[in-house]
Amino acid sequence: MLNPLMLVTGVAALFLAAWCGWAARRDQPTKDWHFIGMAVVSLLAVVQLAVGIVQLARGEDPEQGKTIFVAYLLGAFACIPAAGFMSLAERTRWGSVTVAAGGVVLAVLEVRLYDIWGR
Amino acid sequence: MTSGEGEMTTTEGKPARERLIGGPGMLLVWFYGVMVVGAVSRSVYQIATEFDRAPLAYSLSAVAGVVYGFITYSLVRGGERARRAALVCCAAELAGVLVVGTWTLIEPSAFPDATVWSDYGMGYVFIPVLLPLTALYWLRRARAGVTP
Numbered sequence: 001m002l003n004p005l006m007l008v009t010g011v012a013a014l015f016l017a018a019w020c021g022w023a024a025r026r027d028q029p030t031k032d033w034h035f036i037g038m039a040v041v042s043l044l045a046v047v048q049l050a051v052g053i054v055q056l057a058r059g060e061d062p063e064q065g066k067t068i069f070v071a072y073l074l075g076a077f078a079c080i081p082a083a084g085f086m087s088l089a090e091r092t093r094w095g096s097v098t099v100a101a102g103g104v105v106l107a108v109l110e111v112r113l114y115d116i117w118g119r
Numbered sequence: 120m121t122s123g124e125g126e127m128t129t130t131e132g133k134p135a136r137e138r139l140i141g142g143p144g145m146l147l148v149w150f151y152g153v154m155v156v157g158a159v160s161r162s163v164y165q166i167a168t169e170f171d172r173a174p175l176a177y178s179l180s181a182v183a184g185v186v187y188g189f190i191t192y193s194l195v196r197g198g199e200r201a202r203r204a205a206l207v208c209c210a211a212e213l214a215g216v217l218v219v220g221t222w223t224l225i226e227p228s229a230f231p232d233a234t235v236w237s238d239y240g241m242g243y244v245f246i247p248v249l250l251p252l253t254a255l256y257w258l259r260r261a262r263a264g265v266t267p
Contacts, residue, residue: 086149094143
């Protein structure tokens with residue numbers, strides 16, 4: 001359950017990054033549709049956090065330790081909302097670049113999560 | 120009145136501080152924020168659980184985290200004093216990355232485990248070495264008064 005979720009979240013994050021990168025290329029700030037996209041990716045991260053905690057509660061053990069696993073789950077959860085708020089404060093193309101960077105960071109976090117989970 | 124020379128003006132009591140996070144500065148804050156979370160959480164965890172394994176590496180990660188935190192705060196706060204403080208810290212950060220990066224390559228035995236700055240920050244896609252360069256460029260530009 002968790003592995004496909006990591007894959008979907010990571011791919012979605014990369015899509016969001018490409019989309020916002022495109023907006024930045026066209027010199028546009030983030031718009032409503034981008035925020036809906038961010039909401040979708042954030043929702044995936046929330047589901048991932050919930051599923052991850054349930055798996056831990058069931059006694060599953062991540063390969064590289066529970067603390068690191070939970071820390072990365074929380075980081076993945078906070079990543080896009082943080083970038084989204086910053087793009088609200090910066091209504092230029094640079095706000096879009098920030099969200100694009102947020103998407104890339106989340107994708108990297110997903111790869112690390114996959115390693116930490118280890119199965 | 121934005122300070123053109125900005126050399127002798129003490130901007131302490133002034134209400135409007137020069138903004139440092141306009142435009143590309145926002146992206147800079149984002150990356151610094153990510154590095155703060157990365158370096159601080161990593162070092163806290165490692166120091167709390169396995170400090171004896173690589174005390175030097177984990178302490179250096181903690182120092183890196185504190186430096187990143189201070190730069191992030193300075194950027195968000197804005198103003199001439201914060202700009203100068205951030206400039207000094209970025210230079211220190213760059214020196215740190217270069218020294219520690221070289222050190223880990225020459226004397227790997229001193230580092231049983233990686234730090235944030237190992238191998239010039241290779242584990243973090245070289246962001247640790249690229250970030251201070253970008254920040255130095257950005258902060259110097261901010262003084263010239265061409266901030267958007």
